[in-house]
Amino acid sequence: MDRLNRSADAKAPYDGCPVERGYLLLEYRCLKLYFIKRNYSDAVTRCEGDRGHLFNLKSRDDGPALLMLMETMGKDLGTMGKSVWVGANDIKVAKVFRWSDNTTLAVDSELWADGQPDDMYDDVKNVECVRVSYMNQVVLDDVPCSMKLWFACQVDI
């Protein structure tokens, strides 16, 4: 079926968002939070299995959708130490963070937590993957890709 036909039918509001797989349409974003802890590459693979990618949380405007998603699932990102993988990393070129659609996440973006990205986590250096947590607002931090975290997948609609 081509897109035109599908968009004309009764499922139009969710068109392309796999709600049957537990995705939710929140403020025009099609998202699912996985409450299983995985390293970054396993999380990427899981999202790709849904024909999506890790959530590209590119602006403050994306914060409410994530918090709403957590709330819907009965979880709270505001608790200390809680964080979720998002779709940015600097694996290809150090210090050049890219979202999964290849757009850049500037190192001076207001989305980073204070002092981030610092290419560091405890004693580990050269860390390359990005998580989001909540400190009065959603904030990003670069951490080791081997960390096991919850993750948010996004399907483009």
Ligand SMILES: [Ca+2]
């Ligand atoms: Ca860091």
